[in-house]
Amino acid sequence: MTDVLSLDSVTVTRGSKNLLDAVSLTVKEGERWVVMGPNGAGKTTLLQLAAARMHPSKGTVSILGEQLGKVDVFELRPRVGLASTALMGHIPAEEKVLDAVVTAAYGVTGRWREEYERFDERRAFMLLEQWGVGTLLSRPFGQLSEGEKKRVQIARALMTDPELLLLDEPGGGLDLGGREDLVARLTHLAKNPSAPAMIVVTHHVEEVPPGFTHAALLKDGALVAAGEIDDVLTAEKLSETFGMAIELRVDGGRRFATARA
Numbered sequence: 001m002t003d004v005l006s007l008d009s010v011t012v013t014r015g016s017k018n019l020l021d022a023v024s025l026t027v028k029e030g031e032r033w034v035v036m037g038p039n040g041a042g043k044t045t046l047l048q049l050a051a052a053r054m055h056p057s058k059g060t061v062s063i064l065g066e067q068l069g070k071v072d073v074f075e076l077r078p079r080v081g082l083a084s085t086a087l088m089g090h091i092p093a094e095e096k097v098l099d100a101v102v103t104a105a106y107g108v109t110g111r112w113r114e115e116y117e118r119f120d121e122r123r124a125f126m127l128l129e130q131w132g133v134g135t136l137l138s139r140p141f142g143q144l145s146e147g148e149k150k151r152v153q154i155a156r157a158l159m160t161d162p163e164l165l166l167l168d169e170p171g172g173g174l175d176l177g178g179r180e181d182l183v184a185r186l187t188h189l190a191k192n193p194s195a196p197a198m199i200v201v202t203h204h205v206e207e208v209p210p211g212f213t214h215a216a217l218l219k220d221g222a223l224v225a226a227g228e229i230d231d232v233l234t235a236e237k238l239s240e241t242f243g244m245a246i247e248l249r250v251d252g253g254r255r256f257a258t259a260r261a
């Protein structure tokens with residue numbers, strides 16, 4: 001299988017701090033990855049690299065066969081779908097939901113011309129429907145609930161039919177129903193063989209959709225473990241990553257973690 005993303009001894013330094021420290025990781029076509037680690041571990045930094053929105057200080061990053069530093073990132077970015085709260089912050093509050101999705105086809109976050117291709121509008125609508133927010137298409141984006149915004153964000157990330165999909169904490173701020181709905185939709189997407197390779201950052205093992213194939217655990221910018229999900233999401237490795245004794249329960253393909261009493 002082809003490499004979709006490859007990090008080779010990647011370090012990202014800001015001031016005297018290494019946000020990522022000698023990280024090597026390869027994601028192949030068809031794989032579904034989850035990235036976990038404590039606050040400040042470097043998860044978002046990793047996704048920013050994968051989205052061609054940051055360059056490494058040391059090491060090499062190759063995305064879809066193109067090496068960062070040797071490629072025009074503006075040509076590469078539409079091939080990678082990114083959904084993150086930071087990106088969501090760039091969508092103007094008054095932007096209509098449909099436009100918030102359509103504009104991804106043009107690599108912008110605000111509607112900047114009156115007429116978009118009908119094809120793009122149809123695709124945006126189809127994606128909004130798929131993510132259960134089709135009825136909101138005319139609402140201003142800023143008025144949506146957190147859960148609705150998350151789904152619109154994912155629809156937006158899929159707009160360009162990306163070869164790599166990156167979701168940064170898609171379950172953040174969702175209520176129980178919203179989280180379960182998201183997990184079900186991601187499970188469905190993960191099972192689709194024509195869906196892009198995926199990397200999902202999450203804080204909670206409960207949010208890991210069944211069917212995800214790989215996991216990476218980060219701590220202080222370094223990888224604790226990376227590889228097949230059952231080898232990585234273990235009580236022992238989660239305990240090491242989070243610095244506390246963790247008990248893990250697996251039930252119906254879902255995982256549940258608590259502190260060991």
Ligand SMILES: Nc1ncnc2c1ncn2[C@@H]1O[C@H](COP(=O)(O)OP(=O)(O)OP(=O)(O)O)[C@@H](O)[C@H]1O
Pocket residue numbers: 014015017019037038039040041042043044045046
């Ligand atoms: N420009 C910067 N200069 C200095 N430190 C930074 C900079 N950007 C991020 N950091 C720090 O780098 C570390 C990693 O940040 P990152 O956002 O990648 O972590 P994260 O694992 O996504 O955290 P969280 O779970 O809290 O979202 C954090 O300690 C953060 O404060």
